[in-house]
Amino acid sequence: MIGLRSWVARRLLLGVAQTAAVVLLVFALTEALPGDAAVALAGDQPDPERITAIREALHLDRPAYERLADWAAGLLHGDFGTSLASGRPVSSYIADGFGPTVLLAVLTMGLLVPAGVGLGVLAARHEGRLADRLVSSVTLGVYAVPEFAFGVLLITVFALRLGWLPPTAVGYGTDLLAHPAALVLPVLVLLSRPVCSLARLVRAGMIDALASPYVAQARRYGISGARIRYAHALPNAIAPAAQQLARTIDWLLCGVIVVEALYVIPGLGTVLMNAVAERDVPVVQGLAVVFGLTAVVLNLGADLVVHRFSPRAGVAA
């Protein structure tokens, strides 16, 4: 137990260092982009005097390392700084975008795990037979369709043609829960590819596990098929899937730009895209911190899950 704790501590420290590296990299890349916030704000009216005035007003005329140092000092006090474009606190940008993003992620994960695992187990049980081939070909097929194409297709059929569901969440703002119908299509699009990859992984893991000596042994003891499948084989099959799930959650939490744009959901992806276009460096950096920490925590969580379900796999810091 001590070992595990110090391993977690080391992983967390490493994660903080990784996040710092990500932030530095993002800062350097944003600085390397042509133009800055003043140029972006001036738009098609690039009057040099106006750009200079904006630059001074935003303190962009100070050296890059000073701006970075100031921002980092603020961060140590939990202050993410203020947006260059609006002067509002960056934390409010993150807080506003986080709600819709988390809501979509939670709904998607809530459906993804049962659907992906269920399909995977089903296919593994009937390996090589009709059910397996059906599940495998459908999941491969859906996996091959890019999200934006699938999204447009769903809107055309279910919203515009059949009129069952609203085509977008426009105007609902962050209060998406009050309009559950508007969430159906985006969640379906978000589910489409992860369900397929998860089902494939679980299927492969289950087939391996079901063919393993310990399952054969369990059968010899006369343990029921269901118990073997769910209590013995599945935990081992879950281990590789857990890593995949962590990546999926990470992908969902970092804002799924395509889906947000298509369905007009004001999540973190939209915030990030606007911030980059506006060269709003503090917002971009704030998001980099959030995304970096999310990735670190999720991967740590996934490793712990693997450790719990399948201790033999071992973990390394």
Added chain:
Amino acid sequence: MNHVPVNDSRFPGLRRRGFLAAAGGAAGLGALALAGCAGSGTAADPAKADGKPKRGGRLRAAFAGGGASETLDPHLANLFADAARAKALFDKLADYGPDLSAQPRLASAWEPNAGLDRWKVTLRKAAFHDGKPVTAQDVLYSYRRIADPAKAFRAKASLEPIDLKASRALDERTIEFVLKRPTAEFPNVLAAFGAYIVPAGAQDFDKKPVGSGPFRFVSFAPGKSAVFKRNDAYWDGAPYLDELEFVVANEESARANALLGGQVEYAHELNPATARAHENKGQIQIVRLRNSAMQGFVMKTDRPPFDDKRVREAFFLIADRKELVDGALSGAGEIGNDLFGKGYEYYAGSLPQREQDLDRARKLLKEAGAEKLKVTLDTSPVASGFTEAAAIFRDQAAKAGVRIEIKTGSKDSYWKDILDSGTLASYRSGAMPIESHISQRLLTGSTTNATHWRHKNFDALYQQAQSTKDKKDRAAVYERMQRRLHAEGGFLIWGFADWILGTARSVRGVEQKAPANSLDWARFDKVWLA
């Protein structure tokens, strides 16, 4: 003398997506221009036709927006969505009519002195949403706020001709503006993009902004929605709608889908392909604001090869304008004649339409010693049609023996990148008076002179126009200037794009002859639901 553009600001340029757009006012000319307008929007016709405006209802309008950085501060308006919200809540002293001439709004009259450098402006009786009257002090406060050197408000450059220190309130509803020099087109300044009147002292517009506009504030969530309700006491007649909601959808397909799915009743800025797919199909109405956005290329006239006017003329003759309109704008527009502002007030419509003439272009290039010319064309996906137009023009130039190499740049910094570097670049502009186009872009001291057109005698003509009281005489001076630009200027203007809106079938009263950023564009106080 001509320093800063007189009215810079009015342009619309918005930053990012929106910006450009903003600029574009489209249609103004449609009206006047008539000429071209063949088929435009039948769509709105039913609207006009029917009948009596009806009161009530809530209209939801989808615009591309500025995300979480949006604000209701009207002086910070930059995007089309900003401008549409600002005009619902606030008024300007004047605004642009369909031909981009200034029409009185909060100002009921203006009167210059003989020297055209002092203007007496009378305010109409109007009140802010909190019941306080709009006074001369509010006007001076608003203009001084815009001109604050510490801030970089867009309209600041437009107000440059005004000496705000010397200007004063003569009484409650009369202001005397003292100008730095004669400015015959001073009313254009009053109509400048972003020159809204706010109550004296107002600084914070995010919470409960108070204006004098047709709608009152209800709620605002940046990047998501803004809800306003009817101002029953509006001086120009109360709006028909009970409520107006602006929602933000940056993807064109999302705006179109929301309109088709009945989630909004008005969608701003649709693609020509969407318009074609739904025009006259009965599900939605398509409104085309003609001649909205000028489309062209800028040639830097101060450096080779374009410092030779024969080369510039050859490039004018290379362009097959019809092909550019059909290809780059999907046919949603009309051809240009290398002059800005087709159909606007003072437009030199009598000059012959330029046609493609490759033989003459080759001959001119030969005379100029520019055979086998190689030019780099800067472009960027910053505005729809840019990269397409660049590729089409490259192929047209090849037929005249000119090799054009296309260089695609970043769209976030495009306008700054092409201002002083390169030789040839894609360009576009929204609607603004021709006088503003000249003052901002074609004088020695202009701040955004992308063609580097700097000629003392041309500057003198502009000053002459601004010092000429008689409108006819002034028009003659503008015509002389345009004649010169047409013959040897740096703007190759091949077309004017339509600005396309979609509305639900129930929406009536949407004006078609209204370039974006003009008074009647996105004017929801005259719209009703049948």
